[in-house]
Amino acid sequence: MTKLRPGVIFGEEYKTLIQAAREGQYALPAVNVVGSNSINAVLEAAAANKSDVIVQLSNGGAQFYAGAAMPDSFQARVLGAVSAAQHVHLLAKHYGVCVVLHTDHANRKLVPWLEALISHGEDYFRANGRPLFTSHMLDLSEETLEDNLSESERLLKRMAPLQMSLEIELGCTGGEEDGVGSDDDIGSDNPKLYTQPEDVLEAYNRLDPLGHFSVAASFGNVHGVYKPGNVKLRPEILRESQKLVRETHGLGENPLPLVFHGGSGSEKAKIAESLGYGVFKMNIDTDTQFAFSEQAGAYVFETPNAFKHQIDPETGVPYKKVYDPRKLLREGEKGIVTRLTEAFEDLRSTGKSLAQ
Numbered sequence: 312m313t314k315l316r317p318g319v320i321f322g323e324e325y326k327t328l329i330q331a332a333r334e335g336q337y338a339l340p341a342v343n344v345v346g347s348n349s350i351n352a353v354l355e356a357a358a359a360n361k362s363d364v365i366v367q368l369s370n371g372g373a374q375f376y377a378g379a380a381m382p383d384s385f386q387a388r389v390l391g392a393v394s395a396a397q398h399v400h401l402l403a404k405h406y407g408v409c410v411v412l413h414t415d416h417a418n419r420k421l422v423p424w425l426e427a428l429i430s431h432g433e434d435y436f437r438a439n440g441r442p443l444f445t446s447h448m449l450d451l452s453e454e455t456l457e458d459n460l461s462e463s464e465r466l467l468k469r470m471a472p473l474q475m476s477l478e479i480e481l482g483c484t485g486g487e488e489d490g491v492g493s494d495d496d497i498g499s500d501n502p503k504l505y506t507q508p509e510d511v512l513e514a515y516n517r518l519d520p521l522g523h524f525s526v527a528a529s530f531g532n533v534h535g536v537y538k539p540g541n542v543k544l545r546p547e548i549l550r551e552s553q554k555l556v557r558e559t560h561g562l563g564e565n566p567l568p569l570v571f572h573g574g575s576g577s578e579k580a581k582i583a584e585s586l587g588y589g590v591f592k593m594n595i596d597t598d599t600q601f602a603f604s605e606q607a608g609a610y611v612f613e614t615p616n617a618f619k620h621q622i623d624p625e626t627g628v629p630y631k632k633v634y635d636p637r638k639l640l641r642e643g644e645k646g647i648v649t650r651l652t653e654a655f656e657d658l659r660s661t662g663k664s665l666a667q
């Protein structure tokens with residue numbers, strides 16, 4: 312098997328990683344991070360499980376990385392992402408695994424954010440001979456297919472010379488913001504929630520000549536975790552899209568790299584099934600958020616007095632060793648590591664790092 316250097320990978324290395332995942336029918340978790348604590352926890356988990364991993368920032372996560380109160384929030388969203396990427400470039404190789412650096416959803420309003428990141432990427436490429444990010448996501452799934460694809464073409468033309476990849480979304484991943492997954496049943500036949508194979512073929516026809524891309528497909532997946540029964544996953548939608556592209560272009564099995572959004576809280580059997588249809592990346596955010604807070608919260612509840620008094624008013628016991636923020640943050644990090652260990656197993660990537 313081809314081995315890759317550890318650290319942030321891009322271009323041909325990224326394609327090698329995707330091919331290994333397709334052949335081995337495994338996927339990598341793409342974990343949303345918000346600071347150096349969550350980044351380090353993701354790297355720690357990947358190293359401990361000998362799995363490669365995807366680190367991604369949403370625009371909100373990037374803003375938080377720069378500082379929630381930074382005066383210019385647009386600048387914070389750009390510089391926070393750049394700063395986080397530099398942190399990962401510096402440290403990832405020392406964890407001995409391959410890391411994909413990615414940015415999450417950018418809708419129409421966030422295209423200027425994406426373009427600013429690409430501009431930073433161009434500067435970084437000139438200075439270092441490699442891109443700042445492995446890939447970016449452009450999510451115009453709420454727009455017409457024509458608008459979605461023409462904008463994807465325009466950005467991919469800018470990114471391809473930097474050896475970057477573009478993730479697009481076809482069909483709409485639901486979430487709280489759409490009232491999807493709420494107590495009103497979403498209905499398993501809602502066409503908005505299911506990607507149409509013809510749209511995937513159209514995307515392939517237009518983007519494949521321009522550069523590397525992947526598709527976040529909707530097969531009933533939603534963002535967040537909801538009551539059981541509200542979400543009906545239909546991974547066979549992915550199979551049909553792969554089949555149409557494969558037969559039209561005479562390609563091999565699962566020609567398209569597919570991305571599974573809204574992986575948190577999904578049924579394990581449906582996750583396993585999607586791995587057989589070319590899913591190489593599964594986003595996980597809600598579950599790692601909860602894992603961090605659950606374990607950090609348990610730590611606080613253990614000695615609540617230490618979070619109200621520096622010295623216990625009755626016993627005189629000093630609490631410095633308990634309220635040291637490193638203790639609290641470390642508990643949160645350990646929560647993320649434990650949850651990701653489960654994710655690597657679900658996605659069958661444990662022990663499969665390509666790093667030499």
Ligand SMILES: [Zn+2]
Nearest residue numbers: 484572573594
């Ligand atoms: Zn998503």
